[in-house]
Amino acid sequence: MKSCLICKSPIEPFINFGNMPLGNGFLLPEQFGDEYHFPMRVGFCAACGMVQLLDQPDRERMFHENYAFFSGTSRYMAHHFRAFADQVITSRLPGKDPFVVEMGSNDGIMLQNFAASGIRHLGIEPSKNVAQVAIEKGITTITDFFDADVARRIVAEHGQADAFLAANVMCHIPYLHSIVEGIGILLKPTGVAMFEDPYLGDVIEKTSYDQIYDEHTFLFSVASISYLFEQYGMEVIDVQPQTTHGGSMRYVIAHKGALPVLPHVAAQKKKEQDIGLHLPETYSRFRRNCESSREHLMALLRDLKSRGKRVVGYGATSKSTTIINYCGITPDLVEFISDTTPIKQGKFSPGAHIPVRPYEEFVQNYPDFALLFAWNHVHEIMEKEESFRVGGGKWIVYVPQVAILD
Numbered sequence: 001m002k003s004c005l006i007c008k009s010p011i012e013p014f015i016n017f018g019n020m021p022l023g024n025g026f027l028l029p030e031q032f033g034d035e036y037h038f039p040m041r042v043g044f045c046a047a048c049g050m051v052q053l054l055d056q057p058d059r060e061r062m063f064h065e066n067y068a069f070f071s072g073t074s075r076y077m078a079h080h081f082r083a084f085a086d087q088v089i090t091s092r093l094p095g096k097d098p099f100v101v102e103m104g105s106n107d108g109i110m111l112q113n114f115a116a117s118g119i120r121h122l123g124i125e126p127s128k129n130v131a132q133v134a135i136e137k138g139i140t141t142i143t144d145f146f147d148a149d150v151a152r153r154i155v156a157e158h159g160q161a162d163a164f165l166a167a168n169v170m171c172h173i174p175y176l177h178s179i180v181e182g183i184g185i186l187l188k189p190t191g192v193a194m195f196e197d198p199y200l201g202d203v204i205e206k207t208s209y210d211q212i213y214d215e216h217t218f219l220f221s222v223a224s225i226s227y228l229f230e231q232y233g234m235e236v237i238d239v240q241p242q243t244t245h246g247g248s249m250r251y252v253i254a255h256k257g258a259l260p261v262l263p264h265v266a267a268q269k270k271k272e273q274d275i276g277l278h279l280p281e282t283y284s285r286f287r288r289n290c291e292s293s294r295e296h297l298m299a300l301l302r303d304l305k306s307r308g309k310r311v312v313g314y315g316a317t318s319k320s321t322t323i324i325n326y327c328g329i330t331p332d333l334v335e336f337i338s339d340t341t342p343i344k345q346g347k348f349s350p351g352a353h354i355p356v357r358p359y360e361e362f363v364q365n366y367p368d369f370a371l372l373f374a375w376n377h378v379h380e381i382m383e384k385e386e387s388f389r390v391g392g393g394k395w396i397v398y399v400p401q402v403a404i405l406d
Contacts, residue, residue: 002054004045005174013041013054014283017326021350023213023318044283049224051200053217056174076380080244085113088163092192098162103146104169108134115139151182160188166195171218184232193253202247206400207289210319221277222268225251238262246376294327296402301333310367313337315374316344316356325351338362371396
């Protein structure tokens with residue numbers, strides 16, 4: 001039996017996705033024989049409320065000099081992070097010469113807004129290739145994994161921070177205790193930590209099980225985040241639901257008693273109680289919903305194949321790895337996956353080895369159906385791909401349920 005990564009209580013899986021490859025582990029044919037897999041089981045800790053992977057690959061396998069995700073490739077996310085930065089600048093940076101630190105700063109998509117405003121900043125990004133992109137844009141960045149020791153080094157060199165930021169990063173880290181300890185060390189007495197990650201409530205409600213993959217160690221709720229930070233003398237003072245990544249939550253954290261706690265926090269905790277995020281049976285129901293979704297998607301794909309229809313995947317996302325491998329989608333069902341990221345093009349999807357081809361091949365020869373793996377960007381994509389629809393193309397989606405969109 002495993003122990004909870006947060007409170008050390010015994011924990012057992014409520015769903016087992018089987019042996020799963022790395023979500024971003026796109027590979028060449030000569031690498032097929034050495035492809036890495038791990039047992040992807042997910043558990044719920046009734047003691048502290050945290051949903052988590054029970055096994056996870058070493059971080060160096062996931063975040064390295066060939067990491068295949070660049071935040072700046074999405075126009076929508078660039079707008080989102082600009083708005084995030086504006087909120088921090090206008091409401092959370094009092095005083096002279098403010099200092100902002102971002103963990104997992106990727107290619108600088110958010111910090112570039114602080115740099116443009118002349119605000120002192122520091123990005124911490126463990127993947128060398130994406131960190132280099134930020135550095136070339138003039139964004140102060142170090143290549144490292146943030147923890148309490150790194151926080152002490154930053155304070156010694158730069159002083160304490162007014163704001164510590166992270167976006168879709170906290171949930172990636174199994175050693176959260178050292179992260180939270182580091183945040184407490186780094187923040188000024190009235191400083192704030194603001195971070196956002198996929199929200200457990202949305203995942204349960206929408207059966208968006210593709211939010212679970214190797215990099216996502218945790219699925220957070222307000223209750224579980226409150227439990228964690230209270231161990232280090234901090235508290236949640238605000239929560240702000242976001243539409244990004246199919247439903248995320250932005251948490252605002254401060255030293256306990258330093259800043260007012262807004263009413264949204266208690267309201268969201270009550271909502272979590274109402275929908276049963278504290279109950280084991282909620283996760284048993286979620287497992288059954290995942291199994292049902294898998295059955296319906298595979299029945300649809302097999303039917304389309306039997307009728308001679310072409311299906312192409314849209315978006316070689318990390319999330320698509322879970323869908324493809326859990327459902328058993330093979331290259332005979334999905335011809336290829338279209339993606340705009342050069343580092344993925346010409347490679348093959350993790351596990352199932354479906355070809356990943358340039359976006360231009362999608363446009364030049366539209367399929368009958370496009371399986372929307374990047375469903376969290378559905379509005380941006382539908383606007384971009386109006387010609388596909390007008391030409392008779394149809395979209396296959398699986399969140400919140402399997403359906404065909406005209």
